[in-house]
Amino acid sequence: MxxxxxxxxxxxxxxxxxxxxxxxxxxxxxxxxxxxxxxxxxxxxxxxxxxxxxxxxxxxxxxxxxxxxxxxxxxxxxxxxxxxxxxxxxxxxxxxxxxxxxxxxxxxxxxxxxxxxxxxxxxxxxxxxxxxxxxxxxxxxxxxxxxxxxxxxxxxxxxxxxxxxxxxxxxxxxxFATNAILERLIGDLSANRLKKLVFVAPDNGATGRRNVYLNSFNSKFIHREAGSFIKQRDYNNLVDGKYPVIAHEYCGNDDLDGYTAIVSDDMISSGGSMFDVILELKKRNVKYIYLVTTYCLFTKGIDKFKELYEQKMFDGVYTTNLSYIPEEYQKEKWLHICDCSKLVAEVIYNIHNDLSISYILRDKSYPVKLVEEKFMKEKK
Incomplete structure (x- = not known):
């Protein structure tokens, strides 16, 4: 013991x-x-x-x-x-x-x-x-x-x-676990996939998080676009505690042929909005789609995710281990779970010792550094 x-x-x-x-x-x-x-x-x-x-x-x-x-x-x-x-x-x-x-x-x-x-x-x-x-x-x-x-x-x-x-x-x-997620994402993606990126917010509430990811790739090696979806809801009916979304309208550059899309939000709940976003982006000829979220709740299971992945409609989901994900879900090859335990430990250590956590809260230079290193390495 x-x-x-x-x-x-x-x-x-x-x-x-x-x-x-x-x-x-x-x-x-x-x-x-x-x-x-x-x-x-x-x-x-x-x-x-x-x-x-x-x-x-x-x-x-x-x-x-x-x-x-x-x-x-x-x-x-x-x-x-x-x-x-x-x-x-x-x-x-x-x-x-x-x-x-x-x-x-x-x-x-x-x-x-x-x-x-x-x-x-x-x-x-x-x-x-x-x-x-x-x-x-x-x-x-x-x-x-x-x-x-x-x-x-x-x-x-x-x-x-x-x-x-x-x-x-x-x-x-x-x-925010942004740096932990991006460290894994940038490490997994080739420089070729990172050359043309479109950062997408699945709804108005996610535009702030989208902007964080957009600014995290502020590099001369990358051409960046930004877009967002607006949800039209049926406010006459309440289904499973929510007003159902009847349409998603895209706001942004429609010419996304060959782009890699990074769709970011704080959580995936049932996944319904993400499915619509994936289909709309594919209509605009986006080549690769990655969903980036801090929490994957999967309240309606992962069958639809598995189906869309098998159809090559999206390329991966990047999330964290900050909340429970069933063990059988963790085995899916499209689901990438970033370990944030060290980040939590650093926060606890600093607060316990009355040290500043500003560098944890505001360090936005790390992803750019990783991107620059990747392009310089592959250039050689």
Missing amino acids: KEQVENNNLRLMVFKSASELGQKIDEHLLDMYGLDKDKYTFIIPIKENFFEDGHFKVEINDTVRGTDMFCLTDIGNYSVEYKMHGMINHTSPNDLIVELKDGIGASNCHAKNINIVMPLLYAGRQHRRNTRENLLCGMTLREIDEMSRIKSFITFDAHDQGVEHAIHNMEFDNI
Whole structure:
């Protein structure tokens, strides 16, 4: 059994929902401190109890007095099972947010500081009020903000960073995994495929992320175009909690013959919008299509993705391991998962040691450097 690090008050409370990512983060942190990964750990041993009436309880099995504790949860992980009234249930985001609060409460105010690491933001898409509805994301952040000793809240690629306006006591850091994704994408693609790029936003909400990717390829070796799609919705009918999209209109240069398209968004949910975007781009003779997203939820499975890939309609999906993806999906050759555990570990290390994270938040030069190196290497 691994020992707790004695001369450092950093601790990780890793819930089952984020256990795989948490183990990797722990190993990176031990490397940063020059400690033996086989002997030590920063992870606090906890027990997660699921009762048959649907309630949860978190027990901490070691002292947390005086620690700087980082609680890691993945509210997108539906693979954790528990019994309720004799039936097998899968954890929902609502279950996991309650479990997080239980874990914070279990520390009983003994931790010096508590930091929340929630890569996929709870209710992140419920960020504004259009009708008689609850601002669930902001309300939950406010509840956490008012809990005792919460120092900071760390999330990755929030759907709308404006939700931080709901809080005023704790720090809110929204980190982007852009560099980690682009490092993998640029490494995989040939210089020939990178010469002519069109950066596409699947809807108006994704234009900011598209611009980040567009500017990340600001190189003399690359000709760049930008485009976006506008969704026409049927507001007379509500299907599966959404107003169905009846058409996608493309805004941008229509002459895309021979281009490589990079379609970027914060997440793929069911994938319906992406399927329409793929078909519309193919009509414009785009040669290669890559979907780039921080989270792949695949709420309706991956059968349609497999079908379109077999038809050579798109060439790959690049995403991260910041939220759960079923193991069988990970085996698909079109799905490329970028490991962001080192990025999370760097953020935790810097916040714990009161160091700046500005270079993590704002470093936009790294992708350009990778592109320049690739073209110079292939030129030789």
